[in-house]
Amino acid sequence: xxxxxxxxxxxxxxxxxxxxxxxxxxxxxxxxxxxxxxxxxxxxxxxxxxxxxxxxxxxxxxxxxxxxxxxxxxxxxxxxxxxxxxxxxxxxxxxxxxxxxxxxxxxxxxxxxxxxxxxxxxxxxxxxxxxxxxxxxxxxxxxxxxxxxxxxxxxxxxxxxxxxxx
Amino acid sequence: xxxxxxxxxxxxxxxxxxxxxxxxxxxxxxxxxxxxxxxxxxxxxxxxxxxxxxxxxxxxxxxxxxxxxxxxxxxxxxxxxxxxxxxxxxxxxxxxxxxxxxxxxxxxxxxxxxxxxxxxxxxxxxxxxxxxxxxxxxxxxxxxxxxxxxxxxxxxxxxxxxxxxxxxxxxxxxxxxxxxxxxxxxxxxxxxxxxxxxxxxxxxxxxxxxxxxxxxxxxxxxxxxxxxxxxxxxxxxxxxxxxxxxxxxxxxxxxxxxxxxxxxxxxxxxxxxxxxx
Numbered sequence: 001x002x003x004x005x006x007x008x009x010x011x012x013x014x015x016x017x018x019x020x021x022x023x024x025x026x027x028x029x030x031x032x033x034x035x036x037x038x039x040x041x042x043x044x045x046x047x048x049x050x051x052x053x054x055x056x057x058x059x060x061x062x063x064x065x066x067x068x069x070x071x072x073x074x075x076x077x078x079x080x081x082x083x084x085x086x087x088x089x090x091x092x093x094x095x096x097x098x099x100x101x102x103x104x105x106x107x108x109x110x111x112x113x114x115x116x117x118x119x120x121x122x123x124x125x126x127x128x129x130x131x132x133x134x135x136x137x138x139x140x141x142x143x144x145x146x147x148x149x150x151x152x153x154x155x156x157x158x159x160x161x162x163x164x165x166x
Numbered sequence: 167x168x169x170x171x172x173x174x175x176x177x178x179x180x181x182x183x184x185x186x187x188x189x190x191x192x193x194x195x196x197x198x199x200x201x202x203x204x205x206x207x208x209x210x211x212x213x214x215x216x217x218x219x220x221x222x223x224x225x226x227x228x229x230x231x232x233x234x235x236x237x238x239x240x241x242x243x244x245x246x247x248x249x250x251x252x253x254x255x256x257x258x259x260x261x262x263x264x265x266x267x268x269x270x271x272x273x274x275x276x277x278x279x280x281x282x283x284x285x286x287x288x289x290x291x292x293x294x295x296x297x298x299x300x301x302x303x304x305x306x307x308x309x310x311x312x313x314x315x316x317x318x319x320x321x322x323x324x325x326x327x328x329x330x331x332x333x334x335x336x337x338x339x340x341x342x343x344x345x346x347x348x349x350x351x352x353x354x355x356x357x358x359x360x361x362x363x364x365x366x367x368x369x370x371x372x373x374x375x376x377x378x379x380x381x382x383x384x385x386x387x388x389x390x391x392x393x394x395x396x397x398x399x400x401x402x403x404x405x406x407x408x409x410x411x412x413x414x415x416x417x418x419x420x421x422x423x424x425x426x427x428x429x430x431x432x433x434x435x436x437x438x439x440x441x442x443x
Contacts, residue, residue: 005173138269
């Protein structure tokens with residue numbers, strides 16, 4: 001290997017609003033970095049090839065697969081995980097709706113599901129059930145059969161729409 | 167599993183990226199959105215690459231009008247293409263394609279240049295480029311060059327890019343007045359790779375039909391195009407069936423794929439406005 005290519009890469013980013021500086025292995029993906037280095041175990045490492053959505057996190061405003069982004073690529077990024085979104089109460093209505101509607105059983109998919117659903121809700125308006133289903137089609141849940149999840153997201157969209165008009 | 171990278175370098179410019187590739191002794195691998203490459207690395211299908219990360223080169227991203235063509239930077243993300251008004255006006259086939267590509271979170275990271283250079287035969291964008299008669303713009307140690315889409319895709323995951331070259335942009339001719347662009351595909355679930363996909367472009371100059379997921383690379387169905395130009399849909403379906411040689415795999419048999427190709431052509435033609443071919 002030439003010295004132009006590094007096996008450890010220096011990165012500087014914010015995670016859940018706090019500055020983070022680290023030296024990461026070249027091949028380490030964001031989820032391992034968040035879980036193993038920062039102890040943020042909310043987002044889950046599962047299929048590790050972009051299929052299941054359990055690792056979904058927010059990077060620079062977009063929901064992305066944490067397993068399909070290298071930590072080295074997060075230099076300068078603003079990263080949010082379910083922990084940060086919980087602490088700021090940004091998604092508390094969504095979390096409450098998941099509990100109320102029994103939209104989780106084992107809970108493994110829930111952190112990714114919340115981040116993905118929050119991206120859809122942040123666009124405003126009340127998406128149709130088909131739109132919700134399509135938006136969450138990249139997030140697998142093996143317990144609920146999805147209906148309760150769609151119910152929860154739909155009820156939050158309606159709730160926020162009412163709030164926005166009063 | 168966990169990825170194994172040989173090393174990582176962040177390119178500051180296209181020139182820098184070309185230098186890095188030249189210095190990689192054949193081990194260099196361009197990293198853009200990473201939605202295919204990092205998956206392959208995690209599965210250890212790709213091991214020990216020296217990654218040249220071009221994702222921070224901001225002038226490779228964005229959509230602009232250039233004469234009578236649309237220039238789309240290689241790093242323009244799928245989600246950007248899906249919502250871009252210029253794309254919607256001048257190359258609506260690409261707008262439609264985005265809704266078929268994987269899932270929202272992947273569309274937020276994946277790039278059009280990455281999809282074209284990766285050349286997955288089941289992917290939408292390579293077939294769209296072929297159907298639209300797009301041009302690929304690449305940069306390498308010997309300077310820039312342009313490659314027609316018809317000469318770009320060579321084999322499974324193989325393009326006319328030579329070692330050391332980087333795809334920087336794609337230009338697409340403007341859709342002319344009354345031009346229609348239609349994409350049809352069949353996938354088992356939303357976001358899955360298509361079992362078969364078909365792009366139909368109807369221009370005053372004639373029809374163009376490109377298929378994906380029917381062979382080792384996207385193909386132009388020239389026989390079917392000629393039959394549609396002559397106004398004979400049944401002959402076009404027959405020609406299409408004869409000119410593709412789709413694979414059988416765990417997803418679908420060759421016979422089913424061949425059948426679907428004809429179904430998709432009929433569906434696409436049925437969506438054309440005005441006089442049906």
